[in-house]
Amino acid sequence: MMAIPPGIDPDLLRSFVLVAEGGSITRAAARVGRTQSAVSMQMRRLEESLGQALLLRGARGLVPTPHGIWLLDRARRLLAMHDEIVTNFRAPEIAGPVRLGCPDDYALLWLPQILAGFAEAHPAVEVEVVCLPSSVLLSCFGKGELDLTLFSAGTEAPGVAAETIWRGPLRWVGPAARPIHLLRPLPLVLCHTGCTWRVAATQALDQAGVPWRMAYSSASQTGTHAVVLAGLGVTVGLSVALPPALRLLGPEDGMPALPELEIALLQHPGAVAEALANHIRRGFGDGAEVSARAA
Structure with a gap:
C-alpha cells in the first residue's frame, strides 16, 4: 500500500506567505507574534520538508524563488480555505x-x-x-x-x-480598430491626479521619452473604457476581462513596460x-x- 506523504503545517505556510509578501522575516514575525528566530526556523523546516529553496535574499530583502512563487499562490488559497473552515465550525453564526x-x-x-x-x-x-x-x-x-x-x-x-492579496501586470489598453497609440503626443484616458495607475502610466512614458497629453479623465474604469472604445485615446488596466473591441498594447506597439499592480486589503x-x-x-x-x- 502506498504511503501517504506527511502534510504541511498551515502555520508554516502562513509565515512563508508573510515573509514572501513583506520581504522580511522581522516583519513576518511581528505579524504572527513569534520571534525572528522562530520564523527563521519555520522557513528552514518548510524548505526541508519540500526539498526546495523557497526564498532568496535580494536587493530589497527576501524574495521567493521560482518554487517559492509557485507555492505562494497556492498557499494563499489553501490558507483562505483553511481559515474559512475553522471559522465556520468554531465561530457562532454571524x-x-x-x-x-x-x-x-x-x-x-x-x-x-x-x-x-x-x-x-x-x-x-x-x-x-x-x-x-x-x-x-x-x-x-x-x-x-x-x-x-x-x-x-x-x-x-x-x-x-x-x-497584499494579489499582484499582477498592469497593461496598456487601446481600441482594436484604430491605431491611436501611434499618435504623438499620445492621448491618454486615465483617472484622477494621484491615482497609482495614472502615476505608473505617465512615469513609464516619461522614462521612455514618449510625449503624451491627458485627453480625457474619469473616476471609473467604465468611463475610461467608454472613451477608449470611441477611439479617442489609450488607457491602462488589467490583462483580463477586457470589453470587446479593446486590445492589449505592448512593446511591439511601441508602448513602454508598466509596473506590476498590487491589490491590498484593510479591515477593521x-x-x-x-x-x-x-x-x-x-x-x-x-x-x-x-x-x-x-x-
Missing part, C-alpha cells in the same frame, strides 16, 4: 451588515464570485458595496465608514498595516468583516491564476 469598499477597476472581475460564495455561507449578512477610487475608499475606511476595503497598493494607507476588527475577508482572500487567489494565464 449576521448583520458589513460595508465593503472596492475600486470599480476590478470590482466586476472578482466581486461577483466572492459575494456569491459569501452569501451562500452567510445568508444572514447584509453586504453594502461601495465603489470609489482607492484614495477615497482609504479616507472612508480611516473615518470608520467602511468595515473593510480593497485598494490599489501605492495609495497612502491611513496608518494601518495592509495585506469584527467577525463579519473577518468572514468576508476570508472569502476575498480565496477569491483573489483564484483570480491570480486566471490573470497569470491571460498575461
